[in-house]
Amino acid sequence: MSTPSSRRASRESPRGREGAALREYFLSALVYAGLLICLVYPYTDYDWGWHYRYGEYLVTHGQILRHDIYSWTMPGFEWVNHSWLYDPLLYFLYNRVSFFGLAIAGAVAGVAVFYLCIRQVPLAFWHKAILAVFFAALSKEALLQGLRTQVVGLLVLALFVDLLHRERQGHRWVYWALPGLFCLWTNLHGSFLLGLIVFGVYVMGDLALLKIRGTAIPRRWFMFAASLL
Structure with a gap:
């Protein structure tokens, strides 16, 4: 038999759960904000000059x-600019927000990488805070110079891994997103080769599990492979 106090507690419990959820969201937002501040470094990319000039040339x-039309040591030298799509992005960002904006953009990219890495795992805010400290320390060398092609490549890699996880959850739209992602990645940074390695490890791991379980290759695998051909 329920007592008045137990009935009152049961009525208040949903409100209490909502309050706890709001508190968790707020504290998690503070963790992300703190990480963003920690990842803002003075913009010191030594490759900025030629990226800017190449972006300016593409736009104009x-x-x-x-x-090469800018170097006096090797004028006319032909080469493959594998990050040509990044150059106009840098050109537009610098013209609008200068070096400070590029530093902020690098920090935002770092926070986005952190979020994508932990998004699938249910964590309390203090878990996120501990991981954020380790992430800030381990990613310092990569994010130290602000927004760079390497940082963009790291962000796309994190997004790619997140898409692989969504594919495993049964989201079929991933098959349409992967080709577009790789088209962008290939023209943003040479780290797209790392994406192919990650994809190979992912495929081999799943095939090994299917072999151990003695199950046939599901139809989704053929769709998955076709999306990256």
């Missing part, structure tokens, strides 16, 4: 610059 001339 409407074509990718495939040879």
Whole structure:
């Protein structure tokens, strides 16, 4: 038999749970905000100059610059700019927000990587705080110079791994997203090769599990493979 106090507690419990959830969201937001502040470093990318000039050339001339026109030591040298898509992005960002904005953009990219890495795991705010400290320490060398092609590549890698996890959960739209992601990644940074390695490990791991369980290859695998051909 329920007592008045137990009935009152049961009526108040949903409100209490909502309050606890709001408190958790607020404290988690503080963790992300603190991490963002910690990841803001002075913009010191030594490759900024030629990335900016190549982006300026692409915007003003409407074509990718495939040879060196800025160096007096190797004028006319032909080379493959594997990060040509990053150059106009840098050009637009710098013209609007200068070096400070590029530093903030690098920090935002770092926080996005952190979020994508822990998004699938239910964590309390203090778990996130501890992981954020380790992430800030371990990623310092990568994020120290602000927004760079390497940082963009790291962000796309984290997004790619997140898409693989969503595919395992049964989201079929991933098959359409992966080709577009790799098209962007290939033209943003050479780390797309690392993405192919990660994909190979992912496929081999799943095939090994199917072999151990003695189950046939599911139909989704053929769709998955076709999306990256």
